[in-house]
Amino acid sequence: MERETTLNPTTQPNKHAPSDRFIATSNEQNLGGRPLATQAPEITAEGVAPPHGSSPEAGEGRETDMASRAAEGAREVAGEMRERLDEAKAQAQIVGHRIAEGADAAMTATGTRMAGVADSLRARADETSAGRIAARTGDALSRGGEYLQQSSPADVRTDLENVMRERPMTTLLVGAGVGYLLARALRRS
Numbered sequence: 001m002e003r004e005t006t007l008n009p010t011t012q013p014n015k016h017a018p019s020d021r022f023i024a025t026s027n028e029q030n031l032g033g034r035p036l037a038t039q040a041p042e043i044t045a046e047g048v049a050p051p052h053g054s055s056p057e058a059g060e061g062r063e064t065d066m067a068s069r070a071a072e073g074a075r076e077v078a079g080e081m082r083e084r085l086d087e088a089k090a091q092a093q094i095v096g097h098r099i100a101e102g103a104d105a106a107m108t109a110t111g112t113r114m115a116g117v118a119d120s121l122r123a124r125a126d127e128t129s130a131g132r133i134a135a136r137t138g139d140a141l142s143r144g145g146e147y148l149q150q151s152s153p154a155d156v157r158t159d160l161e162n163v164m165r166e167r168p169m170t171t172l173l174v175g176a177g178v179g180y181l182l183a184r185a186l187r188r189s
Contacts, residue, residue, distance in 0.1 A: 104152060104153060107156065108148065111144070111148030113145070114141045114142070114148065115142050115145035115146065118139065118142035121135070122135055125138070
């Protein structure tokens with residue numbers, strides 16, 4: 001039993017215009033004018049039999065080919081992910097170095113300012129008790145400034161941790177005092 005089928009490709013502007021014609025038989029399926037498999041698989045008591053004209057070995061070959069293509073695709077994706085991860089690591093290291101350099105520069109600048117304030121206090125100090133306190137404060141600021149200029153951020157962190165372990169109560173009181181002063185300064189602004 002033969003019948004005439006008309007396909008209308010989606011690229012034609014008029015859906016009702018005639019297009020390529022072909023003849024389809026009852027045991028052929030057509031897609032775009034090309035015949036597909038001629039028969040469906042048969043179902044038997046032993047299981048599903050392949051369509052006539054094909055063998056189980058041909059199916060295994062296709063499955064192996066598909067599996068190897070899938071494995072190759074997975075390897076490509078894994079390689080791309082490794083490359084992206086390596087790029088991200090390199091960028092993170094660059095940013096880390098920049099931050100460390102910035103912290104070191106900030107510590108050096110703070111040390112320089114502290115030394116300048118110390119010199120200013122010593123210059124204004126007179127021989128009174130207030131002058132002696134100002135001179136001592138200037139000396140302490142000067143030593144602190146030199147320490148910050150000569151130390152790395154890691155050294156400062158280690159020294160702070162050691163002081164906090166040795167004198168926990170003093171550290172707590174200094175922290176409370178600094179917090180109080182910051183709160184007052186922020187409230188005024």
